[in-house]
Amino acid sequence: MPLIAITGTPGTGKTSVCRALGSEEYNIINLNTVIKRRGFYTGIDADRGCLIADLRRLAEYIRREVENSEKPVVIESHLAHLLPLQPDVAIVLRANPAVLASRLRQ
Structure with a gap:
């Protein structure tokens, strides 16, 4: 199955993107x-x-x-880029620093 990595600094929306993808179509793993x-x-x-x-x-x-998944695997974490695995797709989320600061204060 394909491996998709979603990474980015805290507050960029990794969890929100994974929720939007849905666990019915993807095996989503929060590292x-x-x-x-x-x-x-x-x-x-x-x-x-x-x-x-x-x-x-x-x-x-x-x-x-x-290896065991019947659907594409999505790994979600700001650590995803550190794993010694080669994802099929890597998505790096970014956000304006002012927006990040606001999100992290909440």
Whole structure:
């Protein structure tokens, strides 16, 4: 099945785009959710207060999902471009910095 990566800084609309695509036609995988639920992290970045992703384990998981999926796989995350996988399509979302600041304050 095809692999589609949707990436962009926080607040650009990755989740909104994935909702619009719909889970009936696509197998949508939010990498941040997978990292937390499956424990695919190596530690916590104390300065940023976030998990440090285990990209190797995450890539293995995504590879299996693509192999076993009956519909195209969409990975959603600002980390999507860091995975050692070659997507069939990569979509990079951007937004005006003022719009981003407003969205992130909400």
